[in-house]
Amino acid sequence: MTILVLAEHDNAELKDATARALTAAAAIGGDIHILVAGKGSKSVADQAAALDGAAKVLHCDNDLYAHGLAEPLALLITGLMANYDAVVAPATTSAKNTMPRVAALLDVMQVSDILSVESADTFTRPIYAGNAIQTVQATDAKKVITVRTTAFAAAGDGGSASIEDIAAAEDPGLSSFVGEELSKSDRPELTSAKIIVSGGRGVASGENFGKYIEPVADALGAAIGASRAAVDAGYMSNDYQVGQTGKVVAPELYIAVGISGAIQHLAGMKDSKVIVAINKDEEAPIFQIADYGLVADLFKAMPELAEELGKAS
Amino acid sequence: MKVVVPVKRVVDYTQKIRVKSDGSGVELANIKMSMNPFDEIAIEEAIRLKENGTASEIIAVSIGPQQAQETIRTALAMGADRGILVQSDDIVEPLGVAKILKAITDEEGPTLVILGKQAIDDDSNQTGQMLAALLGWPQATFVSEVTPDGDKARVVREIDGGLQTIQINLPAIVTTDLRLNEPRYASLPNIMKAKKKPIDMKTPDDYGVDISPRVKIITTVAPKGREAGIMVESVAELVDKLKNEAGVI
Numbered sequence: 001m002t003i004l005v006l007a008e009h010d011n012a013e014l015k016d017a018t019a020r021a022l023t024a025a026a027a028i029g030g031d032i033h034i035l036v037a038g039k040g041s042k043s044v045a046d047q048a049a050a051l052d053g054a055a056k057v058l059h060c061d062n063d064l065y066a067h068g069l070a071e072p073l074a075l076l077i078t079g080l081m082a083n084y085d086a087v088v089a090p091a092t093t094s095a096k097n098t099m100p101r102v103a104a105l106l107d108v109m110q111v112s113d114i115l116s117v118e119s120a121d122t123f124t125r126p127i128y129a130g131n132a133i134q135t136v137q138a139t140d141a142k143k144v145i146t147v148r149t150t151a152f153a154a155a156g157d158g159g160s161a162s163i164e165d166i167a168a169a170e171d172p173g174l175s176s177f178v179g180e181e182l183s184k185s186d187r188p189e190l191t192s193a194k195i196i197v198s199g200g201r202g203v204a205s206g207e208n209f210g211k212y213i214e215p216v217a218d219a220l221g222a223a224i225g226a227s228r229a230a231v232d233a234g235y236m237s238n239d240y241q242v243g244q245t246g247k248v249v250a251p252e253l254y255i256a257v258g259i260s261g262a263i264q265h266l267a268g269m270k271d272s273k274v275i276v277a278i279n280k281d282e283e284a285p286i287f288q289i290a291d292y293g294l295v296a297d298l299f300k301a302m303p304e305l306a307e308e309l310g311k312a313s
Numbered sequence: 314m315k316v317v318v319p320v321k322r323v324v325d326y327t328q329k330i331r332v333k334s335d336g337s338g339v340e341l342a343n344i345k346m347s348m349n350p351f352d353e354i355a356i357e358e359a360i361r362l363k364e365n366g367t368a369s370e371i372i373a374v375s376i377g378p379q380q381a382q383e384t385i386r387t388a389l390a391m392g393a394d395r396g397i398l399v400q401s402d403d404i405v406e407p408l409g410v411a412k413i414l415k416a417i418t419d420e421e422g423p424t425l426v427i428l429g430k431q432a433i434d435d436d437s438n439q440t441g442q443m444l445a446a447l448l449g450w451p452q453a454t455f456v457s458e459v460t461p462d463g464d465k466a467r468v469v470r471e472i473d474g475g476l477q478t479i480q481i482n483l484p485a486i487v488t489t490d491l492r493l494n495e496p497r498y499a500s501l502p503n504i505m506k507a508k509k510k511p512i513d514m515k516t517p518d519d520y521g522v523d524i525s526p527r528v529k530i531i532t533t534v535a536p537k538g539r540e541a542g543i544m545v546e547s548v549a550e551l552v553d554k555l556k557n558e559a560g561v562i
Contacts, residue, residue, distance in 0.1 A: 010474075069479065070442065070452055093472045097454045100407070100442035109408045109527035112437045122531070127435050128324070132332045132339055135531040174451035174485075178467065178478040191473075195561070220562060228491065238457070238471040238492060245351075245431065245491065247473070253561040264326070270539055274559045276551065291542035291559065294551055304548040309562070 001030030001120060004058075004080060006089035006099070007048050011038045011066065014047035016192045017090035019154035022053050024147040025088045026155065027117035031055050033084075034161070037076055039066035049161040057161050062168035067177040068094045074101035076169040081106055086143035091248075095146055103144040110144040111136060115151040129244040129267035149191065150250035150271055183239050185224075190240065193223030195253045198242055198269070201229035202258020202279065202298055209235055212302040213257060219309035225249065225269075227259045243268035258298045261286030278302070314424035314461075314483075316359040316368045318393065319414055320352040322377050322384040323434040336532035339434075348384045351429025353391075354489040357496040358427055358459065360392035367461050368425075370394050374417055376410050378402050382512060389507035390499035396512035401524060405517070407435075409524035411443035416520035418448060423484065425466075430455050430488040441488035451481035457492040 003025045008015040018034070025032050033056040034048045045059040058080070064072040077087060077098070087102060089095035091113045103110035114123040115133065122137045123145070138145075190196065197217040199209055209224070217224050226236040228243050242249055244267040254272035259265060261277070261284055269275070270289055277290035280297050287293040294301060324330055324339075325347040331340045348356075362368035373388035375381040376399040385396035399413050418426060431438035445452035453459070457476070458469035461483065470477045471490045499507070517524045545551045555562045 067477070067479075070445075070454070074446065093455060096438050097442065097452070100439035101446040101452065103439070104408060104411060104443035104446035107408075109406050110437070110439055111528060112439060126536070127533070128330045128339060129433065129436065130536060131330050132533050133536050134533050137529040137531055138527070139529060140527050172449075173482075175453075175479050175481045178480050180472075180475065180477045182475040232491065237475060238490070239473060239475045244433065244436070253555065253559075263329070274555070274561050275539075275542075276555070287544070288541045289539045292551055292554055293542065293544045294546075294548070295544065296548070301548055305552070308548055308552045 001028065001085045002083065003028060003030050003032045004077070004084040004087045005032060005034045005054070006077065006087065006095055007034050007036045007044065008090050008092050008094060009036065009038060009041060009044040011041045012043060014044045016154055017092050017149045018048065019051055020149040020152040021088050021090040021147045022051055022155040023152040024114065024117060026053050028086060028088070028120050030085070033058055035060070035077065035080065037065040037073055039063055045163050049163050050157045050159055052156045052159040054159055054161045057163045058166050059163050060166045060168055064168050064171055068098070069175050069177060070098040070101050071172045071174045072169065073098050074105060075172055077102045078105045079169045081142060084142070086145060088145045088147060090149045091146040099144055099146055106142055106144065108140040108142050108144050109138070110146070111138050112146050113148045114145055115148055129263055130270065131263065148248060150248055183237055187217065188221070188223045190223045190225055190247055191249055193249070193251050195220045195222035196225045196249055196251045197222045197255045197257065198225035198227065198259060199230055199235070199257050200227035200259030201233065203230060203235060206235040212298060215306035216255070216302055216309065219306050227265050256286050256290070257302065259286055260284045261289070314368055315370045315372065315421060316362060317372045317374060317418060317421055317423040317426045318352070318355045318359050318388065319374045319376070319426070319428050319440070320356065320384050320388050321349040321429070321432045322346050322375065322381040323349045323432055326350055326433055332533055332535040336534055338533045346380070348387050349429050349432045351431060351489050353496040354491070354493050355427040355429050356388045356391050356393060357494045358489060361494065362461070363392070372397060372421060372423070374399070374414065376401060376405050376413055385512055386507050387499065389510040390504040391497060392503070395510055397515060398512055399515045399517060399520070401517055403524065404526065405524045406526055406528060407437050407439035408443055408527065409517070409522060410440050411447055412522045413517055413520050414444050415447040416522060418444070425483070425485060425487060427487045427489065430490055441486050445486040450485050452486045453479060453481050454488040455490040456487050457490050459487055
């Protein structure tokens with residue numbers, strides 16, 4: 001079996017999600033190659049080559065792949081698949097966009113968001129926001145798989161794969177990049193953070209995220225998250241959303257502040273190692289899954305928490 | 314322009330699902346079913362395009378059991394013009410759905426097909442992208458803003474790092490994210506009117522599509538539960554527990 005892993009990157013840095021998809025690919029078993037498609041992405045190819053477990057890195061550097069547009073990228077991957085039995089990618093928004101397009105071009109039914117590899121063709125995956133877990137067997141000759149990154153450890157460094165430059169595929173000319181607005185933050189990335197402080201509707205405004213959530217996140221070196229309600233209300237932008245249809249996280253510590261705990265939110269964070277809930281409503285469902293619950297007014301408790309943590313360090 | 318909007322009948326998002334003890338699946342008997350929330354957003358977007366004069370006709374398509382007719386009626390009551398039900402009592406996988414939708418798209422010739430980005434039952438997030446591939450059309454997934462302009466459209470997409478704006482040629486596939494719009498409720502007069510709107514009854518065979526599953530479901534089990542922990546009385550106690558008991562800070 002030869003497996004192609006699609007690298008997640010921003011042309012400068014290889015994302016940790018790639019190392020996790022690599023671990024899933026290794027569990028399937030076989031020779032593993034990593035595809036780095038980008039523009040000015042030589043350093044990403046070097047980082048991929050250093051991952052432990054990859055035999056080869058295919059590097060395609062071309063304007064067509066500068067922004068990860070699905071149409072050209074899917075053509076590139078599909079063209080390579082004659083030599084591969086499976087293609088595996090982390091379930092990031094970019095791979096979620098591209099991989100089903102690859103699957104349909106190959107006439108393969110994709111298996112999305114796998115949680116474990118039971119055998120080379122059998123996987124578990126969540127359905128109904130993680131309220132049921134299915135074991136499924138992919139019967140297509142080729143496999144197209146996306147990986148829930150929180151369910152797999154990241155492969156380490158120490159590899160020294162060869163890097164092979166490959167030619168671009170044709171330009172489908174269907175779409176073009178206009179621009180992007182990326183959140184800039186010095187905090188750790190949400191999906192790989194060890195600690196997350198997350199706010200919900202109870203935080204009541206974007207300003208309050210700065211006033212009550214940020215100081216605690218700063219004291220802990222934590223990432224900030226938000227519930228759908230907080231994002232819908234415009235307190236935080238979409239990239240902060242944790243939940244069934246947002247980001248799935250599993251940090252060491254998740255502090256849910258003013259979040260009631262709708263099943264759609266729990267779907268995105270219930271695999272966290274330790275969950276803390278701070279909510280003034282003692283009936284809030286979040287307390288049913290929290291390791292430590294504090295019934296309190298967050299506007300009083302959060303400044304106190306920031307102060308306590310300041311003392312502690 | 315014509316707009317096709319596929320709508321899926323799923324377990325209502327407020328329902329707590331129960332996994333059958335024999336591992337055969339999720340209990341669907343006597344449970345409230347509704348239109349997939351992302352598909353409601355798709356219908357709403359199509360209606361807004363019609364209201365601003367961009368779209369001329371909205372066709373709601375559902376693939377599913379006889380009862381999926383109710384889901385189409387909901388779309389018609391919101392403002393879609395007519396429906397197509399492709400009846401199947403079997404589970405139709407995203408790839409099979411995409412193939413049926415391709416046949417319908419070939420027949421109807423829409424300029425846009427707007428789909429929900431994922432269904433909240435199987436959480437696959439595949440159908441729109443697959444349909445785009447089969448048609449050879451551009452795709453704009455996870456969209457929070459769509460602005461058609463002549464033979465192109467400008468779309469804003471929700472991505473991991475923030476927002477991305479792309480331009481796509483039309484015809485195209487759009488899949489909806491949560492912030493695209495807030496779907497309307499159907500008014501009583503519109504619910505009455507919807508009863509008179511036509512729904513075409515079809516089967517996958519009518520489109521020559523083989524829907525036999527490619528992914529075999531072996532078992533379905535409930536996830537490992539998470540027990541409630543303890544309540545603390547104060548912030549100081551919380552910090553103490555996190556430090557000395559959980560050891561996470």
